Amino acid sequence: MKTADTKLGETSVSGTKMIENVSQSFRGSPGRSVSLSRRGFLQGALASGVFVLSARFVSQPLWAAEGEAPPAPFEPGLWMSIASDGTVTIVAHRSEMGCGSRTALPLVVTDELDADWSKVKIEQAPGDPKYGDQDTDGSHSVRSSFDLMRQVGATGRVMLISAAATQWGVSPKECSTEPHFVVHRASGRKLGYGELAGAAAKLPVPKKEDVPLKARSEWSYIGKESNSLFDLPEIITGKAVFGMDATMPGMVFASVEHPPVLGQKIKSYDDKAALKVPGVQKTLTIDPFKPPHLFQPLGGVAVIADNTWAAFKGRKSLNIEWSESPHAVYNSGPFRKTLEATSRQPGKVARNVGDVDAEFARVAKASGGEFKIVEAEYYAPHLAHASMEPPVAVAEYRDGKVVAWAPTQNPQAVQDTIASVLGIKKEDVTCHVTLLGGGFGRKSKPDQVAEAAVLSKQLGKPVKVVWSREDDIHFDFFHSVAAMYMKAAVGPNGKPSAWLQRTVYPPIASTFDASATYADDEMGLGWNNLPFEIPNHRAENGPADYHVRIGWLRSVANIYHAFAIHSFADELAKSAKKDSVQYLLDLIGPARIVPLTYKDDEADEKDRYPLDTARLRRVVEVAAEKSGWGKRSAGLGKGRGMGIAAHRSFLTYVATVVEVEVDSRGQVHIPGVWTAVDAGTVVSPDNVRNQFEGAAVFGTSLALFGEITATNGVIDQSNFNNYQVARMNRAPRHVEVQIVASEAPPAGVGEPGVPPFAPALYNAVFAATGKRVRELPLSKTKLV
């Protein structure tokens, strides 16, 4: 389990230089993400000492900029500072790719500080281990940092109260706060946070036990409908700075021709024609990676130009001869057959309950009439992330150090990758984080940032690398292709007495270890935690080789695992002639904590987030009720139907009902989607609903259209014409998201909406047409 606070308090590195670079490298009038006007106290915030919590709370000299008269801002170090004008600056250490964590975490600080949100500025942290884990993935930004951010805000509030009490000569106990002020009720006196900042900064940081947190009923921002994204005004006026918009003075533009097949190298190349293109300056080569490929550049030929267009155009005139690669054997049709064959063979056991083999044998003998064995196979292809902003970065290498600006989910991975590729120290790589134009997991992998750094080192000036959409789709870290085999023994009541499930796919581990064929670390993504009440159950995983780079995509293996499990559950329901919702509730069984095996680093999950079937049942019931299940589903008429699936991922419980209409041409329309979510404590409910509305659209894309294939190792798709995603006219017409109230610790919201969507839609298609489709995407199957 990832936590943000494990590494806190280790080091404190001056941030003054970084801030100067921040200021210089954005042209024009920057948006709120980076603002010159805040430089004074930002210097303080990032250059100052460590403000850490619990036993490691350390008081530090907080303002050390030489020669400056102290405006003496109150600076609890790493996370927050208060300027004398009352402006509160809160550091966002997670990236913003549309999920809202850049807003949510500062809201939590603001709430416990009892500050006024309109006086809050957010400063995006560069990559630095002092912030702990900054990898914005796994839907865990709020989950991992919620308690820490509360503590940061509450500590600041206690210190401000102390400062006021000292000034008034009264006990802190007689003082309280109202937004942005400390007040002394008895005398009616009050002092603003800005006025108190200087004095508060000189106080020792109180111990955790002396810092009261607000009661839930006292929260003024956490859980409130009025919360909206901090960057909203800049986004809608075009002022928001994404990676695509980052510039550095004197930079040139680069576009890279990558080897079409993974592992190919340049044998020879001819750039004569490319160099004749107006605006093209020169070409350079980027060395191929050394296996495993990790996040290293793929290698290739870069065209350096005066502008992006000239670089793109010049590339078209390159003539490159590539070496052979063992991955040229990759053809998606035959590979599917290999995966499916493997899925029919015993695999590595990921979870075992009871004895499925004995039960299958018993039922097979008793077969006939009330007992039966049901088998089914499911298939899901590769997917590409296709964030609206293709990979892009700008970097400058100078004197053995690199400064990069990138739309990255993981700035520390940028530091690690560039350091490794260039043979420099991690601390000599500064990675500033822009807003991300979508990420979905792709932007955790910074190969394009490393390309910019490599090219800048060769050129001696800053380089902006811009990937085209074709580059993005051809050279993704693909969501894996998967085959699943399912088998159940069903008794007289229609409920399975044994359930075997096998999954086979090239694992993400292959990106880090070229010999990896099993997905051991991905079994927690919806495979070793089946929440059904079945006495005999075994989950297995078979081996598969990789031939393209494999990575994580929004909800990862949960996508195909949920597709197989919840399609199969519905097959069993229909086979038993039971209502799908009632059957699902029967499968889940009574309210209980499902006993699971946890790894050593999953203590948090085990203790604070046990798999609770009461919560899963509840979301099923809520989604069914909101959708009008039973009443409406029965009377939908020909060509229409409803389906349900419920899946817990990233510790959040989600049930989705999808209604479909299959027209006379076999085209699927989605008039309605009803999703119920229990994500524990929620910071910004409207944003959470937006995430799940969006997940229904993302789910529509992968369920109806999404498919990446390879021919002789080369990816067949290239742009939105042949890698289609849902547009408004094919997206669900109406998506209703119901957040189930919960006081449980916060869980994920960015990803968990995706997994149940495809199976719910396919189950609806079965209800509408009687056709059971067992492969993604639906566009491959003729429905009429």
Added chain:
Amino acid sequence: MIRFKVNGKEKTFDGDPDMPLLWYLRDVAGLSGTKFGCGMALCGACTVHQDGTAIRSCSTPMKEVNGEITTIEGIAPMHPVQKAWMEIRVPQCGYCQTGQIMQAISLLKENKTPSDQDIDTAMSGNICRCGTYQRIRAAIHQAAKEMA
């Protein structure tokens, strides 16, 4: 020499006449509110107005540019469409939203009371990978009411 206006200002261009307007706006004119998404007029992230009509700047070569180009920077905030986008809280990542807004403004200029079907037809060239379509549709209806 190509002569045209961008957001009311006279401009000339004598570079590569095949350069798409998008890259002129972003790399030459420094107007980065217009986004690159696909380069083939498939996604709408690059939408701007030419004489008030929505066009895809990624597929409009400079040699075809004339008249008045308006980008998101040339829309005076708060336009009722932007206001509706704020109130409905449409964006997630926000990258496609300037293109969506430019397309929506163009739609509402031609059709003051668009139906759901009209909105689908006008907006289906603009992809939002975060999936904010439902909110976009609601915001367009709200802006239409405000502008009525």
